[in-house]
Amino acid sequence: MTNSHTDKFTIAGSKYSSRLLVGTGKYKNSEETKSAIDKSGAEIVTVAIRRTNIGQEKNAPNLLDIIPPDKYTILPNTAGCYDAASAVRTCRLARELLNGHDLVKLEVLADEKTLFPNITQTLDAAKELVDDNFKVMVYTTDDPIIAKRLEEIGCVAVMPLAAPIGSGLGIQNPYNIRTIVENASVPIIVDAGVGTASDASIAMELGCDGVLMNTAIAEAKNPILMASAMKKAIQAGREAYLAGRMPKRAYASASSPIDGRFF
Amino acid sequence: MKVLLNGSSYSIENNCSIVALIKNLELNGKYAVEINQTIIPRSEYSNQKINSGDKIEIVQAIGGG
Numbered sequence: 001m002t003n004s005h006t007d008k009f010t011i012a013g014s015k016y017s018s019r020l021l022v023g024t025g026k027y028k029n030s031e032e033t034k035s036a037i038d039k040s041g042a043e044i045v046t047v048a049i050r051r052t053n054i055g056q057e058k059n060a061p062n063l064l065d066i067i068p069p070d071k072y073t074i075l076p077n078t079a080g081c082y083d084a085a086s087a088v089r090t091c092r093l094a095r096e097l098l099n100g101h102d103l104v105k106l107e108v109l110a111d112e113k114t115l116f117p118n119i120t121q122t123l124d125a126a127k128e129l130v131d132d133n134f135k136v137m138v139y140t141t142d143d144p145i146i147a148k149r150l151e152e153i154g155c156v157a158v159m160p161l162a163a164p165i166g167s168g169l170g171i172q173n174p175y176n177i178r179t180i181v182e183n184a185s186v187p188i189i190v191d192a193g194v195g196t197a198s199d200a201s202i203a204m205e206l207g208c209d210g211v212l213m214n215t216a217i218a219e220a221k222n223p224i225l226m227a228s229a230m231k232k233a234i235q236a237g238r239e240a241y242l243a244g245r246m247p248k249r250a251y252a253s254a255s256s257p258i259d260g261r262f263f
Numbered sequence: 264m265k266v267l268l269n270g271s272s273y274s275i276e277n278n279c280s281i282v283a284l285i286k287n288l289e290l291n292g293k294y295a296v297e298i299n300q301t302i303i304p305r306s307e308y309s310n311q312k313i314n315s316g317d318k319i320e321i322v323q324a325i326g327g328g
Binding site: 063 | 268269270271273288290291292293294295296297300302304305320321322323324325326327328
């Protein structure tokens with residue numbers, strides 16, 4: 001019998017209990033970052049790679065002290081990269097930074113307004129990174145054909161968007177997400193566009209293996225409470241998927257028996 | 264001599280190593296170093312000499328989604 005304690009999922013050979021993956025951007029301060037991530041129960045946490053701020057805030061807390069790599073699986077991203085070369089360069093720096101840790105989140109963007117991925121550059125970068133022994137979790141559109149192609153290239157997880165990054169619009173194309181899940185033999189993780197707990201549940205009810213989110217938690221009025229809500233939403237959606245929902249009917253079906261009525 | 268450090272001009276002593284540069288900068292935490300787009304492994308920091316005009320990038324992990 002599957003329950004939430006035995007229902008683990010595997011990425012690149014490592015097992016994870018939490019199907020909620022979270023980002024570390026947009027929080028007010030490091031205390032809020034730490035509290036929200038703790039409360040979310042996430043085991044995989046994304047970070048960005050940027051220039052060290054030379055000559056400023058020498059005593060500012062380092063993000064990797066707040067989310068230590070011995071406690072969390074750190075997932076460096078290539079956010080802000082608009083071509084394959086800068087994404088590959090970012091991943092190589094991240095691997096050096098994290099002592100050879102080779103799990104990365106590849107995203108190659110195409111357009112500042114939508115932050116939609118540049119698919120041709122994403123495919124090129126994915127090939128180069130897989131050839132260089134990276135384990136690539138790849139952000140992509142909700143196109144089932146491209147999702148399969150990224151899997152064939154050797155990506156360890158495919159991460160279609162629900163809606164544009166940071167939009168909070170929820171899952172705009174559930175049929176495509178379901179098709180991607182049906183076709184996949186690697187984990188499918190909805191990445192970007194979730195706005196509230198029900199959006200996360202819907203992703204899990206569609207059969208996704210997990211959900212990666214940042215803004216939905218960080219920009220909530222109470223991020224720590226939203227982190228808790230998201231943890232429960234992911235668990236509820238997963239259990240509902242495993243339980244198998246009832247069929248939809250056009251008309252009512254009485255829950256109480258007709259027989260034995262005394263009126 | 265002058266180098267380009269994280270996009271800005273920066274003056275350091277001639278024949279400075281990465282170890283000396285990092286000490287000068289009083290960096291803490293984890294970082295990675297690239298010189299002229301070649302990553303320098305941590306084990307090479309004391310051997311790797313910096314040359315005038317080198318483009319040096321020092322990066323770290325920050326918040327992101």
